[in-house]
Amino acid sequence: MKLHTLKPAEGSVKSRKRVGRGTGSGRGGTSTRGHKGAKSRSGYKSKLGFEGGQMPLQRRVPKFGFKSLDKVVYKPINLNVLQELAAQHNLDTVSFASLVEHGLVSKKDLVKVLGRGELTAKLNVSAHSFSASAIEAIEKVGGTVNKL
16 A cells, blocks of 8 residues: 555545536536526625524514613622632732732722631731621631722
């Protein structure tokens, strides 16, 4: 066996359909496009969501809900995450900048500290918002809470 003798398996490769090459080819005349209409002509392109004149799905389904422009979305950070962060990096102050630095939040996020998990380290925590249980847990171990 040599490189120039290699062939694909029998029946695995089909030759492409050559349309518009005369009536004798069996695919001349309308070239498999049917008779008349936009689809038979060159340059045809249907609109996105067009369903052949039938009322399209995006117009059949009613509008629903809205997005409030005043809604404030916080990125949640739990106490167990703060405890892990303090233990790994030997921190006594957890600020928004340190959370960004360690990849837990992005610069554009607003952070809310939530009370899930256990906190044993005495931490000074700065964030945009705190839950009541988080404030209680942080102050119970002697830490402080600073709202940004």
